Amino acid sequence: MRFHILTLFPDMVEQGLNTSIIGRAVEKGILSIEAVNIRDYTLDRHKKVDDYPYGGGAGMVMQAQPIYDAWQAIVTKIGYRPRTVYLTPQGPTFHQGMAKEYAKEEDLILLCGHYEGIDERVLEEIVTDYVSIGDYVLTGGELPAMVMVDAISRMVPGVLSNQESGSTESFEGSLLEYPQYSRPEEWHGKKVPPILLSGDHAKVDAWRREQSILRTKERRPDLLKWAELSEKERKNL
Numbered sequence: 369m370r371f372h373i374l375t376l377f378p379d380m381v382e383q384g385l386n387t388s389i390i391g392r393a394v395e396k397g398i399l400s401i402e403a404v405n406i407r408d409y410t411l412d413r414h415k416k417v418d419d420y421p422y423g424g425g426a427g428m429v430m431q432a433q434p435i436y437d438a439w440q441a442i443v444t445k446i447g448y449r450p451r452t453v454y455l456t457p458q459g460p461t462f463h464q465g466m467a468k469e470y471a472k473e474e475d476l477i478l479l480c481g482h483y484e485g486i487d488e489r490v491l492e493e494i495v496t497d498y499v500s501i502g503d504y505v506l507t508g509g510e511l512p513a514m515v516m517v518d519a520i521s522r523m524v525p526g527v528l529s530n531q532e533s534g535s536t537e538s539f540e541g542s543l544l545e546y547p548q549y550s551r552p553e554e555w556h557g558k559k560v561p562p563i564l565l566s567g568d569h570a571k572v573d574a575w576r577r578e579q580s581i582l583r584t585k586e587r588r589p590d591l592l593k594w595a596e597l598s599e600k601e602r603k604n605l
């Protein structure tokens with residue numbers, strides 16, 4: 369899968385996504401992540417990419433021309449108009465199901481805004497999806513874009529090793545992860561739950577399932593509405 373990130377801060381995005389798992393997938397050629405500097409496409413003699421808002425008000429607005437031309441350069445290179453996401457608090461909140469859907473795309477363009485926003489007319493022409501990452505205000509779309517790239521990438525086949533993909537399972541069914549323990553068997557007077565040392569895999573699985581359900585009920589009861597539970601599990605809630 370190929371990510372194309374339209375941004376005024378390409379270094380921030382390239383640095384932030386150079387992590388172990390994502391970086392390894394890029395090296396293996398499973399992913400490519402290209403940060404496109406919007407400023408490289410401005411026709412302004414002074415490399416300006418923003419201007420005052422018509423109608424007045426605080427702040428600056430990112431102009432249509434450099435964004436459109438940067439987007440068009442990507443479209444010309446790949447030969448079709450891919451889904452184009454504008455990162456904005458005005459979109460629906462990103463979730464795991466969206467990550468799984470986006471992971472099916474061959475290309476994805478992520479448009480990062482700054483200042484007071486982007487000229488509406490270019491959004492109308494290029495944006496197919498509006499996405500927020502939660503109800504708080506950030507200074508720009510770069511961190512949200514990195515969040516999306518990470519969450520989508522780990523759903524692309526081959527990005528996670530078998531070891532790493534185990535931990536996708538529980539959220540897939542809308543339940544939180546069960547608690548994990550490693551050596552030593554006793555730490556600060558706290559013992560590892562004995563069932564985990566029993567070697568009885570069926571019992572361990574049943575215990576973990578129960579812990580996942582209990583933990584979800586306690587910490588994220590809102591998720592239980594989506595959880596895939598047996599009739600018995602739902603009755604016992």
Ligand code: 6GU
Nearest residue numbers: 455456501502504506512
């Ligand atoms: Cl996608 N952008 C900005 N600027 N702030 C946000 C956001 C996005 N999602 C939550 N807050």
